Amino acid sequence: MAIYHFSxxxxxRSAGRSATAAIAYRAGEKIYCEREGREHDYSRKTGVEYKEIYLPEGAPKHLKNRERLWNEVEQRETRKNSTVAREFEIAFPSELNQEQRLAMLEELCASIVDRHQVAVDACIHAPHTGSGSDERNYHAHILMSTRKLTPEGFTEKTRELDQKHSGEIEHWREHFADICNMHLDMAGYTARVDHRSYKDQE
Incomplete structure (x- = not known):
């Protein structure tokens, strides 16, 4: 049975977090944070199956470098309590293989970039079965800038993703369910996922 997860x-910063530390952990890399003046080293982390940066058309090419991208994100925010990044955490249907997971991720990330014009950095994590994780728990962390990215750099905030009444989060939950179901169908599975709560499904 295919399961659905999208958070x-x-x-x-108000929670003591930084985008550079967050992406260093998710990508399993060593990232130096210029704002904090320290290095976040997660290069020994295992289980990162795939990672890729997705940028809007015409965005500065140097931002394909992970360390430079997230340092610019941090430097663009001046307030001590700024929200510096957003994250979609998704789970892949266990029925699908690595190639199908990658196709799903690319489709979702391209849609996010196209709709909101933000920078997206996505990492697929394999389950840590040695530490008791479910062997089906392939999931992805999709970190995105809170500001739009243009050829001139980062500009205004994407407030629509902060506002519940905008319906944007529900849009992405439904869109990811559609992607899951399309790929399950293409792979020959009858299982389907539903982004709605059990209450809404009645």
Whole structure:
């Protein structure tokens, strides 16, 4: 039975967090944070199956470098309590293989970039079965800038993702369910996922 998981989180300075530390952990890399003046080293982390940066058309090419991208994100925010990044955490249907997971991720990330014109950095994590994780728990962390990215750099905030009444989060939950179901169908599975709560499904 295919399971559905899509959660939304934020990386906020008010909680003592930084975008550079968040992406270093998710990507399993060593990232130096210029704002904090320290290095976040998660290069020994295992289980990162895939990672890729997705940028709007015409965005500065140097931002394909992970360390430079997230340092610019941090430097663009001046307030001590700024929200510096957003994260979609998704789970892949266990029925699908690595190639199908990658196709799903690319489709979702391209849609996010196209709709909101933000920078997206996505990492697929394999389950840590040695530490008791479910062997089906392939999931992805999709970290995105809170500001639009243009050829001139980062500009205004994407407030629509902060506002519940905008319907944007529900849009992405439904869109990801549609992607899951399309790929399950293409792979020949009859299982389907539903982004709605059990209450809404009645």
């Amino acid at each position: 939304v989180k934020t990386v906020a």
